Amino acid sequence: MGDSSASASAADPSLLFGDYEVFLNFCVQDTRYGFTDYLYNSLTRAGIRTFRDDNDLRVGEEIGPELVRAINDSKISIPIFSKNYAFKKWCLVELVQMVQCLESRGQKILPIFYDVKPDDVQYQLNSYEEAFRQHSRNPLYDKKVIQEWKDTLKKVGQLKGLELEKETGGREGQLVTIITDMVLKILMQNNKHEYSYLVGMPRRIEKVEKLLNIHYDGVRFIGIHGMGGLGKTTIAEIIYNKYQHHFECHSFLPDVRETESRNGIVHLQKQLLLAILKTRTIFVNDYKDGIKQIKGVVGKKKALIVLDDVNDKAQIERLTGSWEWFGARSRIIITTRNKEVLHALESTKEEGHPEVYRSFHLDYLNPVESFELFCKHAFKRKNPPEDYYTLSKGIASTAAGLPLVLKVTGSSLYNETNKDLWEERFNELKNIPEGEVQENLRLSIDTLNSVQKEIFLDIACLFIGQNKINPLYMWDDCGFYPKNVLNVLEHRSLITIGDDDILRMHDQLRDLGRQIVREGK
Numbered sequence: 001m002g003d004s005s006a007s008a009s010a011a012d013p014s015l016l017f018g019d020y021e022v023f024l025n026f027c028v029q030d031t032r033y034g035f036t037d038y039l040y041n042s043l044t045r046a047g048i049r050t051f052r053d054d055n056d057l058r059v060g061e062e063i064g065p066e067l068v069r070a071i072n073d074s075k076i077s078i079p080i081f082s083k084n085y086a087f088k089k090w091c092l093v094e095l096v097q098m099v100q101c102l103e104s105r106g107q108k109i110l111p112i113f114y115d116v117k118p119d120d121v122q123y124q125l126n127s128y129e130e131a132f133r134q135h136s137r138n139p140l141y142d143k144k145v146i147q148e149w150k151d152t153l154k155k156v157g158q159l160k161g162l163e164l165e166k167e168t169g170g171r172e173g174q175l176v177t178i179i180t181d182m183v184l185k186i187l188m189q190n191n192k193h194e195y196s197y198l199v200g201m202p203r204r205i206e207k208v209e210k211l212l213n214i215h216y217d218g219v220r221f222i223g224i225h226g227m228g229g230l231g232k233t234t235i236a237e238i239i240y241n242k243y244q245h246h247f248e249c250h251s252f253l254p255d256v257r258e259t260e261s262r263n264g265i266v267h268l269q270k271q272l273l274l275a276i277l278k279t280r281t282i283f284v285n286d287y288k289d290g291i292k293q294i295k296g297v298v299g300k301k302k303a304l305i306v307l308d309d310v311n312d313k314a315q316i317e318r319l320t321g322s323w324e325w326f327g328a329r330s331r332i333i334i335t336t337r338n339k340e341v342l343h344a345l346e347s348t349k350e351e352g353h354p355e356v357y358r359s360f361h362l363d364y365l366n367p368v369e370s371f372e373l374f375c376k377h378a379f380k381r382k383n384p385p386e387d388y389y390t391l392s393k394g395i396a397s398t399a400a401g402l403p404l405v406l407k408v409t410g411s412s413l414y415n416e417t418n419k420d421l422w423e424e425r426f427n428e429l430k431n432i433p434e435g436e437v438q439e440n441l442r443l444s445i446d447t448l449n450s451v452q453k454e455i456f457l458d459i460a461c462l463f464i465g466q467n468k469i470n471p472l473y474m475w476d477d478c479g480f481y482p483k484n485v486l487n488v489l490e491h492r493s494l495i496t497i498g499d500d501d502i503l504r505m506h507d508q509l510r511d512l513g514r515q516i517v518r519e520g521k
Contacts, residue, residue: 122157460513
């Protein structure tokens with residue numbers, strides 16, 4: 001279980017640049033050691049993951065991939081316009097990238113006018129006018145690039161922002177407080193999942209929220225247990241996204257079972273420490289050292305931690321230990337298929353701390369919910385066409401209330417107009433014994449053509465958690481037309497690809513894919 005070998009490494013790049021909420025864009029010489037520093041520390045204290053790039057001496061003409069990713073993955077970009085801002089090429093280059101994110105994916109931009117006015121930015125007046133005179137004389141910058149910078153400044157200058165002098169009469173500390181409050185409100189709106197479309201979820205989420213009880217002063221562990229495919233991870237993600245900003249530090253550790261089997265418990269301890277400390281590098285000698293460091297860090301903090309898909313009580317012991325590790329009002333959420341791994345926590349009831357441990361058993365969808373969820377994936381609406389009503393009712397009933405099966409089965413029949421194929425699928429599903437989840441899912445995988453199936457199996461065995469660009473070249477060389485195949489797999493709910501281009505797959509589908517490969521050997 002534990003990694004006993006000494007281990008020290010820099011943070012995984014996906015952790016460094018894929019986990020930011022705010023990107024600060026500023027001129028180092030104007031505001032780095034004053035206003036920007038105050039703002040960065042205020043946002044960080046509020047639990048907002050903030051990227052601040054201090055490098056004012058970059059080499060080369062292109063913006064680096066790490067910086068692009070930091071901008072792209074942030075939910076809010078904050079350009080801080082000051083007198084020397086427009087003189088700095090890299091301020092302008094970053095701003096262009098931010099506007100591209102605004103236009104392509106609706107990313108928020110909150111401009112701050114520190115010691116300049118919006119008109120200076122929008123129309124390039126005063127120091128901004130002088131900056132562009134200099135740029136126009138620089139042989140390294142062609143007219144097209146300079147015009148792009150001007151157009152970008154005009155667009156951002158028109159956005160609603162905050163002006164230091166106008167908002168607070170020049171009081172920087174007051175403006176920092178206003179910005180922090182605004183950012184928190186925007187993030188909470190963004191993170192407020194519209195989970196009404198997740199059939200059957202609102203009532204389950206409400207029950208978990210009651211157990212969470214964020215106003216309770218003590219520490220609380222909440223265990224969510226039930227079989228795979230019921231939506232445990234979905235509920236944990238919604239709760240985490242909704243409440244993370246109520247805590248000093250927070251971390252969501254996905255797929256603990258798979259991650260530990262591949263990388264060891266020390267890797268998970270590092271991920272947790274990196275998130276809590278908001279640092280880029282951490283050194284952990286072994287799992288015992290990891291336990292010591294985690295206890296030392298979280299003991300004084302109000303923390304929200306999610307351990308997703310735990311399968312061994314040792315994982316809990318080495319990552320979140322007991323309630324005594326944590327600061328007041330901390331919350332630890334654990335999802336698992338096996339209630340046995342939660343029994344160690346239940347012992348706290350016998351030690352005079354009945355309020356610490358709570359558990360929630362996730363049940364199956366009822367027939368009405370099952371029918372609605374199937375229809376939303378098969379027809380993209382709550383109810384089927386009249387001539388498909390009986391068939392839809394029958395197919396939905398074979399899923400035994402499992403959301404994953406309903407989603408995958410419905411998606412596999414989307415746009416299928418041959419009613420005979422619907423009848424055939426229904427008959428196949430009826431013959432599968434109740435509870436045989438993987439056999440049910442296997443029917444949907446069997447509808448893939450050979451290339452689609454091969455790419456699905458490749459992902460299940462090799463590429464979960466990786467950027468899709470890595471295997472795309474390989475599949476291209478094989479003549480698989482992978483971009484189209486990935487679209488098919490995603491539309492059929494067999495994989496998911498987020499804005500970060502990371503390939504993901506439900507663990508039930510992953511396990512089934514690996515079983516199919518083993519059977520083929």
